[in-house]
Amino acid sequence: MLGTVLYSPGDIRCEEVAEPEILHPTDAIVKLAATCICGSDLWPYRGLQPLNGPTHMGHEYCGMVVEVGSAVTTVKPGQFVVGSFCCSDNTCPHCRFGFPSSCENREFMSRAQAPLLRVPLADGTLVATPHMPDDDLIPSLLAVSDVLGTGWYAADAARVRPGGTAVIVGDGAVGLMGVLAAKQMGAERIVAMSRHKSRQDLALEFGATHIVSERGDDGVARVKDLTGGIGADSVLECVGTQESMAQAIASARPGGSIGFVGVPHGVELDGQQLFFAQKSLLGGPAPVRRFLPDLIDLVMSRRIDPGKVFDLEVPLPDVAEGYRAMDERRAIKTLLRLS
Amino acid sequence: MLGTVLYSPGDIRCEEVAEPEILHPTDAIVKLAATCICGSDLWPYRGLQPLNGPTHMGHEYCGMVVEVGSAVTTVKPGQFVVGSFCCSDNTCPHCRFGFPSSCENREFMSRAQAPLLRVPLADGTLVATPHMPDDDLIPSLLAVSDVLGTGWYAADAARVRPGGTAVIVGDGAVGLMGVLAAKQMGAERIVAMSRHKSRQDLALEFGATHIVSERGDDGVARVKDLTGGIGADSVLECVGTQESMAQAIASARPGGSIGFVGVPHGVELDGQQLFFAQKSLLGGPAPVRRFLPDLIDLVMSRRIDPGKVFDLEVPLPDVAEGYRAMDERRAIKTLLRLS
Structure with a gap:
């Protein structure tokens, strides 16, 4: 499949990468409905944050579950889900205190600028929508994952x-x-x-x-x-x-x-x-998981329309133009189309 | 009357000073029941905070009102009062928001290591006890003024x-x-x-x-x-x-x-x-005024005994020993007897 990789400041590429696989029984694989570029992606893109070699990018996502590990119980293939940029077990003391972004088992998401994504700690991280969302709600559900939650x-x-x-x-x-x-x-x-x-x-x-x-x-x-x-x-x-x-x-x-x-x-x-x-x-890093159920509900019931924040859409292969547009402040936020 | 003056680091003296007078219609004069030395007094005493010439010391107080300015309406001579180390009008937006220590008319108290004290903004600053307190409650009421409130x-x-x-x-x-x-x-x-x-x-x-x-x-x-x-x-x-x-x-x-x-x-x-x-x-500087009514009530009903924090008592003329004992950590907090 295609995925984005940042090689050095200013050098973001869309290239062939390996498809994700279930690595742990608590993982899920999600086929993304859309993904996007975050303001925080611009720090390394601008050379203001060190890079350790070529880095897979992307941490905002929503889409359909296509596979789950043997220990996953709360989501199943065929469900539409939204997750936080920060994976969390949703059961540790920090999660229960309302700070899943400080979860004892926290993993920061990456590799989400691609059609398929492995989500660790799927039970804790993912929240399913009550039914399959209409297509026009995808940008707003994607926004919930990080930018709105933050x-x-x-x-x-x-x-x-x-x-x-x-x-x-x-x-x-x-x-x-x-x-x-x-x-x-x-x-x-x-x-x-x-x-x-x-x-x-x-x-x-x-x-x-x-x-x-x-x-x-x-x-x-x-x-x-x-x-x-x-x-x-x-x-x-x-x-x-x-x-x-x-x-x-x-x-x-x-x-x-x-x-x-x-x-x-x-x-x-x-x-x-x-x-x-x-x-x-x-x-701090936003405890988005705490807000997911409420924010998904606000979007699904069309009471808010955060998806309007995306003022540029490009196909995934044109990701470099998406970064450039945000870097030059020609775009507020770029949505990457996956099909 | 006698009062304490810090001349230079380590040089604290008890000497003859002028008695306070009503300067503004909103002032009150309080005859103190006791006063004390604050940990924050040790910063300039230790030379860790600049001094602009000889400085009158003391900002913790409780005692009996002996005179009020023409505009004072909420306290009157004969009442026993406790005030904050920070004088406030108790009516400005910051006071009403619960932060009287950021009052638009804030004045930090000084000169309270003496028998008589002028209290600016008396209506906003002072809270009267429901009746004259027993003598053994004086240390606790004094503590309310700053150290407990803080x-x-x-x-x-x-x-x-x-x-x-x-x-x-x-x-x-x-x-x-x-x-x-x-x-x-x-x-x-x-x-x-x-x-x-x-x-x-x-x-x-x-x-x-x-x-x-x-x-x-x-x-x-x-x-x-x-x-x-x-x-x-x-x-x-x-x-x-x-x-x-x-x-x-x-x-x-x-x-x-x-x-x-x-x-x-x-x-x-x-x-x-x-x-x-x-x-x-x-x-920040503690908004003690916000807590005064509740803390006075807790002391007057003998549910708390914060006065135990005073483990040294000296007469006002021996103030230098009081500072030394706190500086050398021989005393936790020194109460200064005024009679």
């Missing part, structure tokens, strides 16, 4: 509450999903920080009530203006740089909460500044 | 829950109050990290179920042992050094919470480590 976690970690104010730092795909999540959680004012027209439009469609195009101190000042000088109850940090983290912390009110889901690169926090800022911080 | 906030910020596990890093007075708070909040396992017999004993008296005398990686390993490898739900960081913060973060379980109330000195946090640790952080 934006949702940002809102959850930032303790978005009905009636509250949420600020979203970052207008990438995760940030836009954070807007959608804040809307679903009942935030009254949702401030999307974005300077790109197409992303601003999508943010407004997902529920943003205000757009702030300024960044840094100017952006913080605008948030303060919008909140009567107080600052936001909740801030979703969806970038991962020193500047975006500083902006997120400064935008929150004292006692407010920052959920950070942009993997920090080069971010240092001064303890005493954080102390006197008096703001709550929680971040 | 330990309480550490437990609150660390989201201590009934049935949960709480680890307290730091066996100073605040840490010991954190033990008491965790007990009151229903923690089932309370691990006090302490290597000093007298402090271990007091921790056990306040409700600790386990004592861990190891520090650093060894201390973390012991906490992991005690929690089946999982880590603690809640960690109270009551020191403020790089080592103690690292120990606190490492002791918490993924998804667990760290409340940090030791003012950080030289603490740097790596964003990416914090991300993958996936633990919640909240710290």
Whole structure:
């Protein structure tokens, strides 16, 4: 079959790779309905994260189970499933505490930019839809697997509450999903920080009530203006740089909460500044598995349409164009068609 | 009257100072029943925090109102009151959000190591006891003003829950109050990290179920042992050094919470480590005013006895011995008698 392999920064290829096989009794093989490129794939693509030789890419997926290992009991061939980018047993103490992305048996998914995927810990990782979804729901179900689940976690970690104010730092795909999540959680004012027209439009469609195009101190000042000088109850940090983290912390009110889901690169926090800022911080790899049943239900009942975040679709063999478009910010997020 | 003045590191004096007067209509003058020395007073005493000339010391207080400004309506002369080390109006958005220590009109108290004290923002800052307290309750009411309120906030910020596990890093007075708070909040396992017999004993008296005398990686390993490898739900960081913060973060379980109330000195946090640790952080100057009514009630009804944290009492003129004893860790916390 075809699959994508990153050879070196900028050199992503679609080439013949081995089909996956059941390696452990807890595995399942899933025939993917679609897959996609993640903002986090751009870190190694841009040379900002070390590569250990050619690397199979992709960790977002949904599709039909075609084979299961002998120990798998909760999903079976023929079912449509969605899984997290992070495989988890869903039974260990960390999973039961709501943090499956810190599962004692955690495995980060890879190799999902391909038609067939081996999913470890299938019982814990996969959630089946109640029936076969209509084709037009595939992008949204695919989004649940990571980008929506991560934006949702940002809102959850930032303790978005009905009636509250949420600020979203970052207008990438995760940030836009954070807007959608804040809307679903009942935030009254949702401030999307974005300077790109197409992303601003999508943010407004997902529920943003205000757009702030300024960044840094100017952006913080605008948030303060919008909140009567107080600052936001909740801030979703969806970038991962020193500047975006500083902006997120400064935008929150004292006692407010920052959920950070942009993997920090080069971010240092001064303890005493954080102390006197008096703001709550929680971040990490999103515990998507915790949210899967609810998010699948929201999509299947057509109450949310996160699939709109995909503004480019290319066939798998054209994956290089998908990466380039995201790298150059011509595309928010690229869906890879598998047939 | 007599009051304490810090002239330079190690040089604390009790000398004649001016009596306070009403400066603003919102002020009250309180005749203190007792006052004390705070662990945070040791930072400048040890030369670890810059001094701008001779500095009047003290920020913990309780006593009887003797005079109020023309705008004060909620307390009156003759009432016994307790206030926070941080004066607040109790009406601004930050106060109403539960963070009076970030009040828009915040003033940090000083000059409380003296018989008479001017309290700004008296309506917002002071809470009267329902009746004149018995003399033996004075140390506990004094503790409410800061050391208990701060330990309480550490437990609150660390989201201590009934049935949960709480680890307290730091066996100073605040840490010991954190033990008491965790007990009151229903923690089932309370691990006090302490290597000093007298402090271990007091921790056990306040409700600790386990004592861990190891520090650093060894201390973390012991906490992991005690929690089946999982880590603690809640960690109270009551020191403020790089080592103690690292120990606190490492002791918490993924998804667990760290409340940090030791003012950080030289603490740097790596964003990416914090991300993958996936633990919640909240710290800051304790919003003691939020807790005052409940804590006063707990003391007045004799359900808690935080005053036991004072293991040394000296008359105000002997304040230098009080500082020395705490600096040399001969005393946990020194109460200063005013009459």
